[in-house]
Amino acid sequence: MESAVIGLLLLMGSASAWNVTFSSPNVTIHMHETLCVPFSAPVNAADIIDGILTASSSRDSVASVPNLPVLDPSDVEDSTWKSCLNITANFLGRADVVISIASSAGNKSSEALEVIVIREERVIDTLFTVCVAVLVSVLYINFGCAMDWDICQRTLKKPVGPTIGFFCQFLYMPLLSYVIGLILFPDDAEMRIGMFFSGVSPSGGASNIWTALLDGNLNLSVTMTTISTLAAFAMMPLWIFTLGRSIFHKGDLVVPYSKIAMFAVSLIVPLAIGYIIQKKLPRVCRLLVRILKPFSSLLILFIIVFAIVTNLYLFQLFSWRIIVAGIGLPWLGYLFGMIVAWVLKQPRPDITAISIETGVQNTGISIFLLRFSLPQPAADLTTIAPVAVAIMTPIPMTIWFIGKLINDRRKKSLAASSEKLRSSADPIPTIADADKSTRTDGSA
Template sequence: MMEIRMILGLFLMITAASGWNVTFESPTVTVHMHETLSVAFTAIVTEADVANGTVVVSTTRESVASVDDLPVLDSSTVNDLVWSSNLVVSGNFLGNADILLSIVSPDQENKTSDALSVIVIREERIIDTLFTVFVAVMVSIMYINFGAAMDWPLCKRTLKRPIGPTIGFVCQFVWMPLLSYGIGLVLFPDDPELRLGMFFAGVSPAGGASNIWTVILGGNLNLSVTMTTISTLAAFGMMPLWIFTLGSTIFNSANLGVPYSRIAMFAVGLVIPLGIGFLIQKKLPRVSRILVRILKPLCSLLIIAIIVFAIITNLYLFQLFSWRIIVAGIGLPWLGYLFGYLLALVLRQPGPDITAISVETGVQNTGISIFLLRFSLPQPAADLTTIAPVSVAIMTPIPLTILWIVKLIMDRRKKSIAASAEKLQGSTEPIPTVSASTKTDNTENP
């Protein structure tokens, strides 16, 4: 019955020949998820409407908001042809929806009201505040550690051969943003929040885990560290550049204002922990050396902690985990690996450099994107956009883990073959030969 009413209402919305003068107490209302809200309204009606009219309510996204009980139009609620009543709006899930009132009468044209805009949000919980603080602290620690561990002489040596770092920069800040934008456009044409989350994941810098994966897979660690350094520093300018240009089209689709001040504050805010780390490197070299040793595992643990906390805090978002979300989570990092590999291969880079460039391209710092989304956007957009980078984070290590297992098997097989060959060679005794001098001696001394 609900579905029939919604379809009828949407049909009326499209085919309505005239507007209906309905005034809601507020044109936009906010309701918490799984709660209801009564919205008062008044409407101008005719005697024919009261006698023969049927009221229909339509919702553009019933999964987000709905009206379960139709308001009753009768003479007891009409005074001087002004009908006063209430809509009881149910918040079903996070998001935005429009609700319209229509009146169907056999004696006159169908009429439809202007939309009542409904925003469904979550009730703020203590764990949400803890999550935001936790992510901010973790990202700050990550950048302090990174600033202390920056190896400037190594970067200078690597930059003397700038082809690898240049390829990495192009892959990271040209290909990945465009790829994330395209994936969002194809998979989420009607969900600007998901497109925005995917785009933020694509414009993020490389993740600290890329250095670990590069070592595990036999890549060039020096090149990987240099590209991570360049990516981290360039992100202060490249992330706002992409968000304020191409990203603004997604903000407009979502009816969200581009949060210029918050994003600028975020970029400047990361300079502070990075500067603290750099001062530690200069003033406290012993502490800096300790931080260098723990940088790689710490970055990986922090990113994993952010993702796990995001999943625990936002378990309800897995209702949105459709095949599109999974494909998007696979597409961004996996196509990043492939593009970095092919570009480095075409430009004839050494094998270890190809591995480093490929890994560096595909591994994104999703912790940064999650923090930036939650810090910059209002609810419910801050929640809805988070699911995309979480999906990317979950799918990122899968192909790398498979390659690592294959590499372990191949390395073990090579060692086994080499050991067998060595054993075979050691067990083979040389065949004794008779020299010519021995033959002569034997003939002379019978």
């Protein structure tokens, strides 16, 4: 039996071409699963030569071939070997699998089988999306209660702040994301696409949260976010189909206008509800305004933790370049927005709002566009960049907020100490008091 198996194995190297036929030119496998892919190969008995059969993958990190198929004489029918190749999906991506034979007559390989590894959709992904949508809606109702609508109207009549924000958001940030991607990922088109989509996205709702927590101009921040979201209808396709063409060579990306419109409405409707509460239910309005800051802090913490847990698998691809890119886009955005607003002599609360509005990108929009515009696994792989940006974005704001809390507590402590000293100190004697004391003693 063993000699027959060896003989059949050796016979396979005699053909002029190693004509292995897979059941399909490509297969799709879920991550961490193993799939048995049928194949057939001719067995030519005309020439007998020494040969060694192997199977290999172009990217073992994506897909590997742990078990080589065993050539069994019972699998040979009409001079054709029919068997099954086990392929294990290790991580997202694409890999080519070939079956080769090495012999004294030379090395021969089959046509490549394209293996596409994708991620299985999970319940936690849907749960995360629903939770964030509900919590953000509640938060924007609070914003609607807290806003001074008269100030918003005056802001739009003299839109200096929104104009600065629009310039920073839709000119500086797209160009910055393009340059960062070009420098850090010159040969990785998927990462460059992810960075560019992050840069062309509108400002995120988290900018309003941080503006409120850091005593910035909340009315200006919400006005800028609304304008930025509506402007994204035109600006995102403009950038994607112009400068984005140099990264993504196909011009058939479908930008989901209806989804962006839904996001804009989801931003405006809660604000309108908050406005109605402010006008009709003043007691409820005061309660919502009182819990705005603690609720905002909890929401930020929830989103960060839940996002990390939901996308934990992507950390396997994190490298120093991805971390630097995630830091560079928002942090340089903060700095540029602050400098431009300061040079144009804006008030301190406006500088805070413009700086935060520039640096905070709506990575949810970029992730949505990438996942619904690109095929898998590119849809997931490109989201590494916006996920990195989302994780790194809050760091400077968190440090700033903690410093602010410490400083505020120190000021309160000093004020309390000063008040205590003033109330407990003995009156300082005066000359009049001394004369009065002397007269009293003399009379005695």
